[in-house]
Amino acid sequence: MAYELFYWPNIQGRGEFVRLALEQAGAPYVDVAREDGGMETLLALLDDPGAAHPPFAPPILRDGERLIAQTAAILLHLGPRLQLAPADEAGRLWVHQIQLTIADLVAEAHDTHHPIDVELYYDDQKPEAARRAAGFRNGRIPKFLGWLESILARNPEDSGWLVGAELTYADLSAFQIVEGLNYAFPIAAKRVLAKTPLLASLAEEVRALPNIAAYLASPRRIPFNQEGIFRRYPELDERR
């Protein structure tokens, strides 16, 4: 039976980390809210008073009888099923730990344009966003990407992937944040990535995977846009 992914239909957002794993694995799935009437299905799911395990927010995965929310929890569930996680428990937890740290980066990237209130428009928090983005560019991006670089450098398999000898969903997620940062902060991201060549190389390797390349070229890949987590506001990037 096909997996069902419930996520906002107009953005990559957090759902994209799940989409990339499903696409790379060639797993059958329905991106529910992008189907006719699917948005109503998503909203009904969020409000379902009968749900034993109510999801707090999308993305949500339905796998048979099970309903799972929280991006990292979804990937923890999917990893072994899609052959995108190590076979041993310690390896799986390490991949999950990397994913959780990537999730922290994603939340901070979001807050660069919404530092005050997610319910307000960006235009209502522009000066604050400029201050927050400066700290993100100068402190946080180098720290997060440098950490990923150190993991690549220390992988005893020297495979070019983050964990062990084989691709895992953490590699797909690392690709996605490189893409997102390059979109949102092209100048700052380029500067940092010049110092993290292993990570930059990993992103190119992921992009060239046949299933990922086909996905990126398909209409299933939603372009980055100003509704998503990674947004391009030139005033939040460095000056040339």
Place this chain on the structure above:
Amino acid sequence: MAYELFYWPNIQGRGEFVRLALEQAGAPYVDVAREDGGMETLLALLDDPGAAHPPFAPPILRDGERLIAQTAAILLHLGPRLQLAPADEAGRLWVHQIQLTIADLVAEAHDTHHPIDVELYYDDQKPEAARRAAGFRNGRIPKFLGWLESILARNPEDSGWLVGAELTYADLSAFQIVEGLNYAFPIAAKRVLAKTPLLASLAEEVRALPNIAAYLASPRRIPFNQEGIFRRYPELDERR
């Protein structure tokens, strides 16, 4: 062999979720940075160029040969070992999903006093903090606590705990956020908790657990303070 917890010695912070689980289980552990010379040990661990699985940030747990960071990943690891998680995999993932959502609340609570830059003082971002705290009090606290209340109301075991018939680490974590919100936002938290009686009751049940009661009365429990995640700035709470 005793577990080793590496966390900042002067705050509850994210380490407290791990401390509560270890204390409730009566598990032997060393709170390394609170021992003589322990802070140097913690800093050396963060900078260890030989670490195969470098931690991004504390808390970090050492369990024999394994080194695990990210609070929710630590608890995922400890849950079954401390009998604080369900026996079945689906139940464990559900407890983990709750913990991940609590982690999101914790990050947002932190950002109420540091909406702009964690490297700056609160005094350098007070007007922004006031705006962020308003959205947190009025929108986010009710949403997060209401979600936990709905989980309690829907637990088919009707046990008073979040998942199944037995206490899990998610219950301990829910107690901790109730404590933290009551400390940081006493007026707002009281208002919201009046509408989430099951959650308020859970917090009292946790507080009365013999091992937790003994811990809270001991010097091992660091008091809330102005260095931690939950801080009391009266200007960030509602007005009476």
